[in-house]
Amino acid sequence: MNxxxxxxxxxxxxxxxxxxxxxxxxxxxxxxRVLANLIDLILFALAFIGFFSLSRYLVSLTxxxxxxxxxxxxxxxxxxxxxxxxxxxxxxxxxxxxxxxxTNEGKVVLSEFSIKKFFTFEKDYLSLDRYTQMSEKYDxxxxxxxYVENSVTYHLFEKNGDNEIVKNNDFYEGHKYVYRDFxxxxxxxxxxxxxxxxxxxxxxxxILFYYLVFLDVPVSIILSxxxxxxxxxxxxxxxxRTLGKALYRIGTVDMRFLSPRFGxxxxxxxxxxxxxxxxxxxxxxxxxxxFTMMAFSKNKQGFPDYILGxxxxxxxxxxxxxxxxxxxxxxxERHKRPTDFRLIQRP
Numbered sequence: 001m002n003x004x005x006x007x008x009x010x011x012x013x014x015x016x017x018x019x020x021x022x023x024x025x026x027x028x029x030x031x032x033r034v035l036a037n038l039i040d041l042i043l044f045a046l047a048f049i050g051f052f053s054l055s056r057y058l059v060s061l062t063x064x065x066x067x068x069x070x071x072x073x074x075x076x077x078x079x080x081x082x083x084x085x086x087x088x089x090x091x092x093x094x095x096x097x098x099x100x101x102x103t104n105e106g107k108v109v110l111s112e113f114s115i116k117k118f119f120t121f122e123k124d125y126l127s128l129d130r131y132t133q134m135s136e137k138y139d140x141x142x143x144x145x146x147y148v149e150n151s152v153t154y155h156l157f158e159k160n161g162d163n164e165i166v167k168n169n170d171f172y173e174g175h176k177y178v179y180r181d182f183x184x185x186x187x188x189x190x191x192x193x194x195x196x197x198x199x200x201x202x203x204x205x206x207i208l209f210y211y212l213v214f215l216d217v218p219v220s221i222i223l224s225x226x227x228x229x230x231x232x233x234x235x236x237x238x239x240x241r242t243l244g245k246a247l248y249r250i251g252t253v254d255m256r257f258l259s260p261r262f263g264x265x266x267x268x269x270x271x272x273x274x275x276x277x278x279x280x281x282x283x284x285x286x287x288x289x290x291f292t293m294m295a296f297s298k299n300k301q302g303f304p305d306y307i308l309g310x311x312x313x314x315x316x317x318x319x320x321x322x323x324x325x326x327x328x329x330x331x332x333e334r335h336k337r338p339t340d341f342r343l344i345q346r347p
Contacts, residue, residue: 039244080117111183271304
């Protein structure tokens with residue numbers, strides 16, 4: 001087949017009607033193939049969103065997932081780094097950044113309360129060495145924190161008579177926003193990192209991550225591929241077309257230039273599913289290779305079609321047949337002489 005010109009394909013079959021079958025097919029325009037695939041891709045994305053949401057909901061109902069999810073949320077609240085806002089768990093930094101109610105002083109007070117609560121939480125979960133290391137770093141960072149204004153360097157924190165680290169009150173009164181920024185940055189940069197690597201929390205989030213990566217996403221991908229790329233071919237059997245291919249009148253033929261049978265069509269879907277999985281794992285490299293094959297290979301075949309010897313054709317002016325017998329019968333019907341109806345003359 002050529003991209004622009006119609007090529008006659010002679011398939012020889014011995015039978016009582018004809019010794020030669022001529023089928024004229026034309027390859028579809030490349031732009032139409034791209035648009036058809038784009039439509040199928042959009043349908044796939046919509047199906048994936050739907051199946052993923054359903055999968056997440058069903059998985060969330062399982063006892064093990066529910067207990068793990070509740071453990072994660074409770075640890076977040078206990079850490080002081082999160083709070084529940086309108087039924088949603090939000091980290092304390094994001095909450096203060098979007099808050100239109102809290103003043104700078106209110107954010108400083110809330111930050112100090114969260115940090116104190118965080119140290120209490122970590123003391124129960126971390127080893128003594130790691131807790132001591134984290135605490136000493138925080139103390140040193142506070143004492144070393146300075147702010148330059150009008151060529152004068154100010155220390156944000158200092159030690160009092162009891163050797164406790166406190167705010168520099170002389171500087172604090174007119175610079176509450178400086179302390180606000182220090183606390184929010186420190187919580188976001190360091191304490192969130194400490195918290196995410198806390199063994200108990202890390203283990204719980206790892207379980208939720210496995211649910212997501214090894215159950216929700218794969219199931220959603222498989223169901224979406226079945227729904228968009230396989231199920232339509234069971235209805236559009238002549239040419240095994242998806243909805244996008246049907247819209248642009250693109251069909252598929254096998255090596256005999258007939259409509260692919262059920263087994264080969266299923267194998268094509270399985271290879272396409274494998275291509276999708278490998279494409280995701282390879283960050284799209286497999287998709288690029290398959291598209292390149294479709295654009296530049298001799299028969300303009302993607303990876304699954306190349307393996308199975310399938311080709312896509314334009315069915316705007318052509319029909320895809322199930323068998324050679326159907327072609328012969330169609331040819332007989334097209335060329336048989338019309339019935340001659342005559343009035344009977346009475347003697």
